[in-house]
Amino acid sequence: MANLSPRRMLPLLSEPHKGGRSALTCRFRCGNACAHDVPNTSDNRYFGDIVAEVVSRRGLLRAGTAGALVAGALAAGVVPATPAMADPGRHGRGSKGGRGRSRLTFTAVPPGTDDRVTVPEGYDSAVVVRWGDPVLPDAPAFDFDNQTAEAQAKQFGYNCDFVAFFPMGADRALLWVNHEYTDESLMFRGYVDGDSADEEQIRIAMAAHGGSVVELERVGRSGRWKLVTRGRRRYNRRITVHTRMRLTGPAAGSDLLKTADDPTGTRVYGMLNNCAGGTTPWGTVLTAEENWNQYFVGGDGVPEKQKEALARYGVDTSTSVPDGNRRFDRIEERFDLSRHPNEINRFGWIVEIDPFDPDSTPIKRTALGRFAHEAATTTLAKDGRLVAYMGDDSRYEYIYKFVSKDRYIPGHDRHNRRLLDEGTLYVARFSGNSPKKEIDGSGKLPSDGEFDGTGEWIPLVSGDRSFVPGMSAAEVLVYTRLAADKVGATKMDRPEDVERNPVNGRVYVALTNNSNRTPAEADEANPRANNRHGHILEIAERRGDAAATRFDWSLPLVCGDPKDPNTYFAGFDKSKVSPISCPDNIAFDPEGNLWISTDGNALSANDGLFAMPVSGRDRGHLRQFLSAPVGAEVCGPLITEDGRSVFVAIQHPGESDGATPDNPASHWPDGGKAQPRPAVVVAWHKHGKKIGS
Template sequence: MANPSPRGLLPLLTTPHQGGRSALTCQFRCGNACSHDIPNTSENRYFGEIVTEALSRRGALRTAALGALAVGVGGGALTATATPAAADRGHGGWGQGSLRFTPVAPNTDDKLTVPDGYESAPVVRWGDPVLPDAPAFDFDDQTAEAQAKQFGYNCDFVAFFPLGADRALLWVNHEYSDEALMFRGYTDGTAATEEQIKIALAAHGGSVVELERAGRSGRWKLVTRGRRRYNRRITAQTPMRFSGPAAGGDLLKTAADPRGLRPIGMLNNCAGGTTPWGTVLTAEENFNQYFVGGNGVPEAQKQYLTRYGVSTTTAIPSGSRRFDRVEERFDLAKHPNEINRFGWIVEIDPTDPDATPIKRTALGRFAHEAATTSLTRDGRLVAYMGDDSRFEYVYKFVSKDRYIPGFDRHNRGLLDEGTLYVAKFTGDSPKEEIDGSGKAPKDGRFDGSGEWIPLVSGDKSYVQGMSAEEVLVYTRVAADKVGATKMDRPEDVERNPVNGAIYVALTNNSNRTPAQADEANPRAANKHGHVLEITERRNDAGARTFAWSLALVCGDPNDPATYFAGFDKSKVSPISCPDNVAFDREGNLWISTDGNALGKNDGLFVMPVSGRDRGHLRQFLTVPVGAETCGPLITRDDKSVFVAVQHPGETDGATPDAPSSHWPDGGESQPRPSVAVVWHTRGRNIGS
């Protein structure tokens, strides 16, 4: 049973705050989304407006057993370490042991700081050669041709695929480009050279690189010699294909692709996941910012563009990268359906450099964050997903057919047929007890029950007035119509491989008003975010109902508006803006942060979710100045932790001529987004 939620007060945060992000980050990562009107203007009820459900139902759900869960066992030669098999438990200490390290103190240092007894090193940096014929990186002599063969810009989600004890493949997302830090003298997309725009297009996407272990340690290095036959770059110009119910539909057809089957490239890939058969699921997020000409689309389409954060009153939004200057498809006035070809989960096979990436339409279209897979009790595949924007939703997809270990041809069709659901949460307290002041309800805890509402299954729509194709292409609109619950920026959604609970990172939402507060989002002007814990009925990923509670309410532990699962707050580390989450072999929750609103660098934290140390959150590392902590990934043997250090030096006023960070190369070098690895100097498990 989950521990009770906080007792006492959570004071109202009254000052609007955009968190700890710089203006550069806001502009290039999401197109200044927080300064624009909120896309979700639906009148869905908030928790406080929902009639209290029977306590007996909530009690029954909360006592569901937290048994073992079978997750992603690769049927082929390769399985991502992020999805350990249930069969491994009992042979490597699952659920046993404890965390023993001295927490890193919050700081503003321009380095990657790790605990005593640990070391860190960059593994691969922006511009490092990926393909064998790639040239060495030269900051002042970049070309699009070179960038398409080199490691891309801002790295985010990482996945690790062992090729044996000492070799592995690493997949890395390249979320977005920051031209103001990539090019000297850059002002905007209109004044940029065409070559700079082409470089930016090539810097998006993802990379597959081959790694080798350094001796017998937990350190891994980039393989720089030999054929490197798996290495690959995916960019915004890589040919792809659609699959699933919406493929070939009218909403995906363009002049260049009249059949609606062959999209080009992927954009703004943030988090992701892996499959039991050893492929990557990478999530397209803030794709809306790359398009111009929204004012020139057909009138009937404008409501959908607005719902996805695209201006329909301005031809060229402020800060636009102007990709349309080199590729006309980014002008919606000329190609109104091109934007519908982005915002999907993309499946990529890291072991086949020639395989065409697949955009899986059955998983819906929104600002995707994560695609964490698991299995139901009867063996069907499940993918949990978040929509990373203010007042957006939490989703899951459940396949129609069952996963069959080793039957690769069958398994690769599982993501094309199934049911897409959206979450509706219900608090168990009366409306007047949830007022946004942070005062806990009379039962002393923020918790309740919920249900997964079906949106679409194959060609069958469950949403009145919308076809199946419309539900999949305009998923946000469909979720509005069925009354899904508005959340505080749902980012990563991960299932714990030990206890089976689902953890949702809710990064922040400074726009929530007291009237909009609810039990799962209890703070108005929520600038620090929180983590929500879901226990599905019978601990079955295929269940339609669940119980939920707050596991962590972030911020300064000295602030009464924080909660650490009931643990003594004098012994925990401060944390702000949870972003991505991961788990080690013991089921401890690892949390990376994005936009620390406490005035310190972002970092990586770990917190037990069961036992007497539940809620004992400690900071494991901090990233350099201006950077965000992405990933994270703990290898299956618990000997290494990978973090993607995204946008180091992305601070207000920084330029290539006046950089605010010199990480990772030091001296007077330019900052370079990089993936780093951390390991214990004596070969011990991470955190122990």
């Protein structure tokens, strides 16, 4: 691949709408998944029924690493294990990098209901790029009532989720943004469904999926960034449903991935419903395909032997066209499973994209498994192997980890770009250390004062070797959920983003919610029945090594109204914290503070962005930093390496029940009578201080 610019190494960073989401969000985001039966019907034991293993949680991260490895890893911005990653103890008191009070000093904003972005006193915010803004130099100006597919393919796509920031010096950068899904009822006047839609509307929606690369420039010496709108903009790029991609890794070329269009099983067009993601130490994006199952029709016409696997991935095999389907099959018959039953197997992967080479071919990495991917956060093991953490965002799904076979070598680009094609894929199993009778589904803390325990990473596949009886390596990778069922992985409450803290080395998981969990199903890692508000999971890998196969875990945050006795803020005084509901994406600032964005706030307020120290005396002191406009969720977030800017993606503003273009629920971001437009926002301190100061 051509290098167009010196590459900057990166930090690695049955009701249709339960909870706080609108019916529109449920319909267009995930095909009303909550209105259907849970795809995971396995009888995996809940770990509250597993014999508890009680071990010491102290001293687990004390480990050094070779000086050369540390130097190489730091050059790449990844997070190796170091002696500074000391175990913070039961409540994180006294850990290195977290002694005394946190540097977070901003005054929390109150829960919001206004149709605007609200940030604390002393801060400001601005839109960086919105739906329809030109990405390619020859893109036309956005015209809501006269949009075309040709125009949309050159403009910023519709919804925006994961963002990645690639510095090119102090004042220039590239921004990658996922375009997760489209809401046609807000994009087009009079839209009813895919059956009656104009074909051009379907083509526009197809072009609005995917992702964008845009070039940014700093405004003065501030933390504000804006689009570069002049000159060649040679890095700018749109990825859509029609972008040609390659399949690599152990499953590539298998019969499960072969179609009439591609008998080799190694080529595919486009990506669908990309949600969270990650970056690599060699400077590429990893973007995660999530609710891709909803785009296909013809599930009732597939061969009988495939129906079990399709059902496990949420495909309705009893009907030809599910209600509300976008009907991409009217434009391209590959979306009809009765004609092309393997086409769906070519979606649901982690996709690697090079933002520095607009002519490069994106790669779907099959070694990382296939499911409703959330995140692909990379870090280095103590021996230099690459590790990627991933979640599967559905009720009762699992948490995964991939460990490469070979080591990362700084500067050896050709070698490093093969690391994601061979390694071991694991799934997590958790055990609690409290008696079963103390985990009753109420959310009440057990007698030891904390939800915690131990866990193990269970191997599923390594290269061409399967560890799952009765399944080949290709079957494990294509039908990863079925493989995880077989080995007894722990069913979690919608595992979304997974990130590793750059200061303490621990891994944090956003578990968004699960209103289906019953009291009998409660376990110590998912301790509440009817879990409408979600929680945060903290994992401490043994010896501080990301490649370890055993770990300790705890729940530092059990979300909801602080006045509810069944919420928990790491033991911090709950009269001083902000209410929070439905954690979705997470990030860390350079000091290791945890930042949480929310999706589906079930506390009658808009979604927002929150910050919480995870060590020191302020561990658990959660404060709201930003409030979103009406009907929107907050995605991202991303704090720049210098700590002076925070980017958030404001997704689906105005996506409220009953909203239409003729009766909009929001006019953000343009105000007046304008239609709502998803957009990426940057916030900064007015006096140049770091975010959170």
